[in-house]
Amino acid sequence: MDFTETDEERDLRAAVSAIAGSFGSEYYLRCAREGKHTHELWSAMGKAGFLGVNVAEAYGGGGGGLVELSVVCEEAAAQGAPLLLVLVSAAISAEVIGEFGSDELRSRWLPGLADGSTKVVFAITEPEAGSNTHRMATRAERDGDDWVLNGTKHYISGTDDAEAVLVVARTGRDAADRAQLSLFVVPVDTPGLARTPLPVDLIAPDKQHVLHFDDVRVPAGNLVGTEGDGFRQVFRGLNPERITGAALGVGIARFALAKAAEYARTRQVWGTPIGAHQGVAHPLAKARIETELAALMTRKAAWLHDRGRPAGEESNMAKYAAAEAAMHAIEAAMQTHGGNGLASEYGLIPYWGMARLMQVAPVNREMILNHVAQHGLGLPRSY
Incomplete structure (x- = not known):
C-alpha cells in the first residue's frame, strides 16, 4: 500500500x-x-x-x-x-x-x-419517486426518427447555467413490471422544455429548478447508449457523483478547520489564545481526524472506480463520511468563533448550508446505511 x-x-x-x-x-x-x-x-x-x-x-x-x-x-x-x-x-x-x-x-x-x-447537468429526481427510480414517471416514447419526452423533474441543479440536460426517462417495462430506463441528452433550448425556479434557503451560486417536459422532441441520436440500459448507465454516473461529492465535503471541512484554527490561535480571552483550551481544541482535533479518514475513503473509492473495480459501497461510505466530517468541522468552527460564527464577516453559515446539503443529496444518509447494511453486512433488504 x-x-x-x-x-x-x-x-x-x-x-x-x-x-x-x-x-x-x-x-x-x-x-x-x-x-x-x-x-x-x-x-x-x-x-x-x-x-x-x-x-x-x-x-x-x-x-x-x-x-x-x-x-x-x-x-x-x-x-x-x-x-x-x-x-x-x-x-x-x-x-x-x-x-x-x-x-x-x-x-x-x-x-x-x-x-x-x-x-451538461443531470436530471433524475422526481417529486413522487424520490430515491425509488422504479416509480419514475417521466417517459420517452419513440416517434419515427425522434424520441418524445413528457414528465417532471425536481431539484435539478444549474439548468439556468447549462447548455444541456442528461435526462433519465422511462422507455418501457421489463417482465417483472419494473421500469426500463434510458438516458437522453436534451439541449436546454429544446421546445417544450420549461424551467421553474425552486426557491431554497441555501446560500449558493447554483440554483435549483423544476423541469417540465411537454412533448419535448429530440433526435434518436440523442439517446445515450442502448435503449433500456439506463440503470447501468445511471450507476456508472452516480458513483463518480458520490466520490466527487465526498471530495467536496473533505474540502469544505479543511476550509472550515483552517479558519477555526487561525481564529483559535489569535483570539485571546483571559490573556491566552482560546485554542489552548481543550474545550476548543478537542472538537477541532476530532473534526480533523474525521476529515482525514473521509479523505482516505474518498481516495480509495476513486482509485477503485478508475480501475474498473466495484466501487459502490466505497463510494457510498466516502460520501457518508465526508458529509459527516464537513458538518462536524463547520459546527466546531462556528462554536470556536462563538457569536462571530453567525456573523457575515466570517462567512461560515453558507458553508454550513452546503455541508448540510451533502447529508441529504445526492443520496441521503439513511439510504447509504441501507446499502451498507444490505451489501456489506448481508442483512435483509429493508425497502
Missing part, C-alpha cells in the same frame, strides 16, 4: 489551489449572496484543463480519472470555492457520455465539458 501522491497529483493539487485561492471565499460568497454564477472561476479552471481532467485526451481532456477530478473538487472547496456543478457536469455527464455515448455525442459534448465552455 502506497499512500504517497504522485508528482503529477501534487502539481495538480498545487495548481488548483493557486487558481481557486486567487478567487477565494470572498469571491464565492459574493456570488452566492448576490445570486450570481461563479463564471470567472469556472472559466479559469476550465482554461487550465482542470474541469476536464477525467475526459479522454482525444476530446481535449486530461486523460485522467476520478482520482484527479476529486483533487480538483477538494482543493477548490478547501480554498472556500466549492464548485457544485463539477459533481454533475464533469463527474456524471462527462463520465456517462464518455463511456456510453455514440461517437457523435462524444464529439459534440466532450470537448466543451473538457475546457469548461459547456455544462
Whole structure:
C-alpha cells in the first residue's frame, strides 16, 4: 500500500489551489449572496484543463480519472470555492457520455465539458419517486426518427447555467413490471422544455429548478447508449457523483478547520489564545481526524472506480463520511468563533448550508446505511 501522491497529483493539487485561492471565499460568497454564477472561476479552471481532467485526451481532456477530478473538487472547496456543478457536469455527464455515448455525442459534448465552455447537468429526481427510480414517471416514447419526452423533474441543479440536460426517462417495462430506463441528452433550448425556479434557503451560486417536459422532441441520436440500459448507465454516473461529492465535503471541512484554527490561535480571552483550551481544541482535533479518514475513503473509492473495480459501497461510505466530517468541522468552527460564527464577516453559515446539503443529496444518509447494511453486512433488504 502506497499512500504517497504522485508528482503529477501534487502539481495538480498545487495548481488548483493557486487558481481557486486567487478567487477565494470572498469571491464565492459574493456570488452566492448576490445570486450570481461563479463564471470567472469556472472559466479559469476550465482554461487550465482542470474541469476536464477525467475526459479522454482525444476530446481535449486530461486523460485522467476520478482520482484527479476529486483533487480538483477538494482543493477548490478547501480554498472556500466549492464548485457544485463539477459533481454533475464533469463527474456524471462527462463520465456517462464518455463511456456510453455514440461517437457523435462524444464529439459534440466532450470537448466543451473538457475546457469548461459547456455544462451538461443531470436530471433524475422526481417529486413522487424520490430515491425509488422504479416509480419514475417521466417517459420517452419513440416517434419515427425522434424520441418524445413528457414528465417532471425536481431539484435539478444549474439548468439556468447549462447548455444541456442528461435526462433519465422511462422507455418501457421489463417482465417483472419494473421500469426500463434510458438516458437522453436534451439541449436546454429544446421546445417544450420549461424551467421553474425552486426557491431554497441555501446560500449558493447554483440554483435549483423544476423541469417540465411537454412533448419535448429530440433526435434518436440523442439517446445515450442502448435503449433500456439506463440503470447501468445511471450507476456508472452516480458513483463518480458520490466520490466527487465526498471530495467536496473533505474540502469544505479543511476550509472550515483552517479558519477555526487561525481564529483559535489569535483570539485571546483571559490573556491566552482560546485554542489552548481543550474545550476548543478537542472538537477541532476530532473534526480533523474525521476529515482525514473521509479523505482516505474518498481516495480509495476513486482509485477503485478508475480501475474498473466495484466501487459502490466505497463510494457510498466516502460520501457518508465526508458529509459527516464537513458538518462536524463547520459546527466546531462556528462554536470556536462563538457569536462571530453567525456573523457575515466570517462567512461560515453558507458553508454550513452546503455541508448540510451533502447529508441529504445526492443520496441521503439513511439510504447509504441501507446499502451498507444490505451489501456489506448481508442483512435483509429493508425497502
